[in-house]
Structures are given as C-alpha cells and as structure tokens.
Amino acid sequence: MVPDAQARALRHSAGLSRLDHVRPLRLRGDGALDLLDALTSSRLFIRENEMLQTLFLDQEARPFADVLVAQEEDAWLVLAEGPTREALLAHARRVKDERFPGAAVEIEDLAPGHALLGVDGPYAWEVAAAALGPDLLGAPYLSFVRFGDASCLRAGKTGEYGYVVLAPRPRAEEIWTRLLEVGAAQGAEQVGLEALDLCALENWHFSMRVLEGSPGRALDLTPLELQLQWRVESQKEFVGAEALRARRAAGAKARVTCFTAGAEVQAGQPVELGPARVGTVLAAAFSPLRRDWVGWALLDLHVAWPGISAMTVAGAGVPPVAIATRTPPVLNNRSLHIDPHRHSYQTRDRDEFPPLVVT
Amino acid sequence: MIEAEIAGYVERRKQVLDRVRRMLQVSLGLVRELDEIDPDTSLFGTGLGIDSIDAVEILIALDNELQVRIEDPLDRKLSLRSVNALVDRVLAEGAPRGP
Numbered sequence: 001m002v003p004d005a006q007a008r009a010l011r012h013s014a015g016l017s018r019l020d021h022v023r024p025l026r027l028r029g030d031g032a033l034d035l036l037d038a039l040t041s042s043r044l045f046i047r048e049n050e051m052l053q054t055l056f057l058d059q060e061a062r063p064f065a066d067v068l069v070a071q072e073e074d075a076w077l078v079l080a081e082g083p084t085r086e087a088l089l090a091h092a093r094r095v096k097d098e099r100f101p102g103a104a105v106e107i108e109d110l111a112p113g114h115a116l117l118g119v120d121g122p123y124a125w126e127v128a129a130a131a132l133g134p135d136l137l138g139a140p141y142l143s144f145v146r147f148g149d150a151s152c153l154r155a156g157k158t159g160e161y162g163y164v165v166l167a168p169r170p171r172a173e174e175i176w177t178r179l180l181e182v183g184a185a186q187g188a189e190q191v192g193l194e195a196l197d198l199c200a201l202e203n204w205h206f207s208m209r210v211l212e213g214s215p216g217r218a219l220d221l222t223p224l225e226l227q228l229q230w231r232v233e234s235q236k237e238f239v240g241a242e243a244l245r246a247r248r249a250a251g252a253k254a255r256v257t258c259f260t261a262g263a264e265v266q267a268g269q270p271v272e273l274g275p276a277r278v279g280t281v282l283a284a285a286f287s288p289l290r291r292d293w294v295g296w297a298l299l300d301l302h303v304a305w306p307g308i309s310a311m312t313v314a315g316a317g318v319p320p321v322a323i324a325t326r327t328p329p330v331l332n333n334r335s336l337h338i339d340p341h342r343h344s345y346q347t348r349d350r351d352e353f354p355p356l357v358v359t
Numbered sequence: 360m361i362e363a364e365i366a367g368y369v370e371r372r373k374q375v376l377d378r379v380r381r382m383l384q385v386s387l388g389l390v391r392e393l394d395e396i397d398p399d400t401s402l403f404g405t406g407l408g409i410d411s412i413d414a415v416e417i418l419i420a421l422d423n424e425l426q427v428r429i430e431d432p433l434d435r436k437l438s439l440r441s442v443n444a445l446v447d448r449v450l451a452e453g454a455p456r457g458p
Contacts, residue, residue, distance in 0.1 A: 307372070
C-alpha cells in the first residue's frame, strides 16, 4: 500500500526518489548507432540533447527493457528499466556480436560510478531548478540539460513534471542533499518505487513491473497487447521485429485496458463477464487520492474498451468485485494546469485548479 | 442481454474510433496503419508526440469531419489527452455510455 504522504506529494507538490532500479549505459564508437538501432523498436530519430522513449524487445517480441535513449555529443545514453545490469549488458553484447561482430562499439556500464535521482510532481520544476539551476525551467519534455558532470533529463512516468538526474556518485549525493533541503520548503517527500508505479498505473505509463508478476510473465505480452505500438517502427529490423510481425499477422486476441474498482483486486485474479472468463488483472493498487483501486487488466478484445461496468473480478473466498473500464489517465493531473511562468508552490492556495479526481 | 448491450456499445465505439484514427492520420500525417494507432495512446509528450500546432489541426478536423466543436479550454485539454479521450468526447455528443 502506498503511503498517503507519498501519493499526495507526487500529486500536489513533489516526490524525490532514488532510481536505483534504472540501469544506465553509454554506447560510443563506430557502429554504436547501428547497434542501438538494432536494439530499439522505435525509429531512432533524435537530435542532440533530445531523448526517445522506446523498448528493447526479446526475440519473441516481449518487452525486455523499458528504455530512454538520449543523444549526447559523441555518444548515446541508455537508461533501461526491467533487466538486471548483468542481463542488460549481456543482451547488448550478444546483439553486437551477432549483428556487428567487427564494430568497435564501446558499451560502458555507468551504474558502478553513477547514481540516478528522480523529481516528480506538479511543482517538481521548482524543486529541480532551485537545486540545479534555472536552465531547467525552459527544458521541453524529452530533452536534457547538462550541469557540469551531471545531466538532468526531462522525463518521468507519473503524468506530472518529471526530472531524472544522472551524476557521478559523489556529485549525485551533493545533489540529493540539495534536493532534500530545497524540497523541505516545497512540501516534497521522499517516495519509493511503489508510489511511482501507482502514478504510472493512474496515468497509463508503461512500467516493466506490470510484467514482472506471474500473470504478466505467463501472458506472453507484446507491444500489440500492451498498446505500445507507438514505440514500434514496423518497417524497421530490430530484435523481435520478425516475431512482432507474425503476431500482428495473426491478430492480437486481447488488449490491456485500464479499470477502477471499489474494493481490493490483485494481479492474477480472473476478470469475468457473467460466467465467462474474459481476462486477467495484470496490476492493481489502491489510489489514496481517488479512494478506490486502479488497475490494468488484459481483456479479450470484445470487452477491451473503456466505459464498460458489467465485469467483475473473482477471488477465492471473497465476493466478486465490480470493475469499470476507463479511459486513462484517471486523474486530472495538476501539472496539466500549472505554468512555471505563472504558478508557484508558495501561491498554490490562491491558484485555482480543476478537481484532481476524474469521476 | 448484457452481452448484446456491450456488443452494441462496442460497435458504436469502434466506428467512432475508426473515424478519429483516420482524422489523426490525415491531420498529423501519420505514416502508420490505422490499427497501429492504439486507442489509449496519448497525444502529447510520449505517444503521438503532438505539439500545440498539431492540437489546433486536430480541433479543426474534429469540427469539420466529426462536427464536434470544443470551445472550453479545460474541455480541450482533457479531450486531447489520448485517442480514447477524443473518442469519449465524440461519443458524449450524443451516444449513450456502455452498459
């Protein structure tokens, strides 16, 4: 269960997090672009200081890593969620050896010497700019700004303003201390991965943790079922492309769909329409701000649509729980209405915003 | 009975989704098959990655092709969050919600 204070901070002020689950790599040298192009499912078109949200797939077209790619001056930065450091490095090296055996690509594991920090929330921009510098204020989404040996990436998966700081460890500790100092006056809280994952569920941001439970692994999901085709360039050859084309030709049978429920539901529970099983809960969590349960379920295509309230989630020994499928996000994020030029955490009580909860 | 109600609702929703996808394909010049535009894909940021000029194009196309005019600024922000949010907005003009 996500602590109320953490959920509230992420939706009303700012949440500060240590992103130890994100694996940073740097690729450089001749062939680095070709290797990255083979690894990523999207069209790899990014300008310097821009980033791309993409996927690494496995040979069966299942997501292997949820990836941000950034183009630096002479290298490519990869931030990957999902696999262990060892598995990520082995994957990259295996693809390099299979497809570009002669290429002089340097794959540098940044994790031992670097740390990643996150700042997310409707006033995250204020905390991040006070800690790192005002240059951040003008940074568009999916861009990054350098501060000496640190990089600040404008990203995040909460539906709010989000920043990811990558820095050598000693410098990262200085920045963390500064974020905590600045954040204390801004209502910021330290938040954990569970709180960030809840925000991702509420805002329909894909997270590898959705797949890591037993139902997710067993269901053999690809970008087709996960509604992640925007991260796929169908004309490109990449790891998993062939399997994905085959899946597409066969036609997806189910689709991941957002739902809310008035009582507890858990990953792995069956979704039923009358006596028929029509799906499986992939992930669910209690939303302290909505005061209900928010989840994602893999539903048969004929019911994988928002606006249906006739399904239930069945559990052993407990009454069925009614669910309502919804168009995500299920919150009216404050960041949608906050302009750094006009608003401030200090004036928040005087500023008017629409209700946070979407009914 | 409930299955028939759902089937009717889904059919109506599919038709609107198809029209919204075609409108987005043309307005944004998307080089994608219609069924590659997933219903819950966001429009801004990640997803289709539209900008404010694209948003104006979509609003004009929505008016011209689907006869849905969105005047209220808040309504515009919420309706342009995703493909399905646009579908919801079109359905709200007259179609009943699902069972």
